[in-house]
Amino acid sequence: MRQGAMQRYYLFSPWLRIFHWxxxxxxxxxxxxxxxxxxxxxxxxxxxxxxxxxxxGLSMETIRYIHFIAAYIxxxxxxxxxxxxxxxxxxxxxxxxxTKLYWTGIMDTQLHYMFLRGRHRPxxxxxxxxxGYLAVYFMFLIEMITGFAMYYMVxxxxxxxxxxxxxxxxxxxxxxxxxxxxxxxxxxxxxxIVHVYMAVRADFTEKGGEISAMFSGVKYLEEEPDDVGDIxxxxxxxx
Numbered sequence: 444m445r446q447g448a449m450q451r452y453y454l455f456s457p458w459l460r461i462f463h464w465x466x467x468x469x470x471x472x473x474x475x476x477x478x479x480x481x482x483x484x485x486x487x488x489x490x491x492x493x494x495x496x497x498x499x500g501l502s503m504e505t506i507r508y509i510h511f512i513a514a515y516i517x518x519x520x521x522x523x524x525x526x527x528x529x530x531x532x533x534x535x536x537x538x539x540x541x542t543k544l545y546w547t548g549i550m551d552t553q554l555h556y557m558f559l560r561g562r563h564r565p566x567x568x569x570x571x572x573x574x575g576y577l578a579v580y581f582m583f584l585i586e587m588i589t590g591f592a593m594y595y596m597v598x599x600x601x602x603x604x605x606x607x608x609x610x611x612x613x614x615x616x617x618x619x620x621x622x623x624x625x626x627x628x629x630x631x632x633x634x635x636i637v638h639v640y641m642a643v644r645a646d647f648t649e650k651g652g653e654i655s656a657m658f659s660g661v662k663y664l665e666e667e668p669d670d671v672g673d674i675x676x677x678x679x680x681x682x
Contacts, residue, residue: 450667454567454674455660458527459534462520463657469517470631476510477628479503481621514590517583532674533660538573544669545570556641565668572641579634582627589624593617 455463483503527534539545548570555563556571563569592610595603596617611617645653656662 449663449665452533452567452662452664452668452671452674453660454533454536454662455656456527456531456534457660458523459531460657460660462524462527465520466517469513469520470635472513473510473517474628474632476506476513477625479506480510481625511594514587514594518587533567536568536573536670536673537577538570539673545573548669549574565664565666567662567664567668567670567673575634575638579631582631582634585627586624586631589614589620589627592620593624 480503524534548564548566551560551563552566552569552571554560588607588610591603592607592614595607596611611620614620614623642653645651646655651663652659652661
């Protein structure tokens with residue numbers, strides 16, 4: 444990282460960082476196992492030989508069990524995420540649609556990402572990123588609802604049936620619920636690809652610690668960010 448004029452901003456609490464990495468692992472497991480559950484032949488026309496699968500613990504029952512465990516862990520991981528949101532201002536960097544800064548930030552960052560502007564204004568988290576993270580949380584909510592709506596059909600549970608059962612009728616039928624669950628999963632993976640690209644790109648071009656911030660909780664900026672008012676801690680110069 445560049446030294447000298449770089450300013451240090453503590454943003455992300457340990458709770459958000461724990462959530463982030465648990466989420467990364469769970470999403471990977473859920474996507475791979477979900478592909479297998481939806482189509483055991485996605486690895487090729489012959490799929491996995493049933494004898495080999497059972498002998499190596501790769502039966503459909505085992506894959507489904509792994510999928511369900513990862514789903515429960517992902518849902519539980521939102522507890523530290525919510526706790527961090529409550530106690531730490533840097534964990535609340537979600538879009539503020541009612542502010543002028545949000546809309547000017549959208550235009551500013553769009554022009555930069557379209558290579559029509561050499562750089563954008565300094566932000567702790569720019570408006571496009573904030574919108575993207577809110578969108579992915581919404582997609583997670585859809586996946587949770589549709590996932591548990593299908594899950595209770597194979598694992599009858601009175602509580603799950605009462606909470607999620609109506610969605611199978613509200614969304615036409617279980618097959619449509621499955622399709623929504625499947626396609627939203629692909630949208631989440633597309634978001635992951637774009638997110639990784641943009642984080643790496645920002646680290647190389649702006650050198651603000653975009654990637655390392657998810658380990659240290661700290662970002663570095665040369666200028667005071669336009670959204671510095673969203674955190675309630677005093678900035679301190681980097682050593």
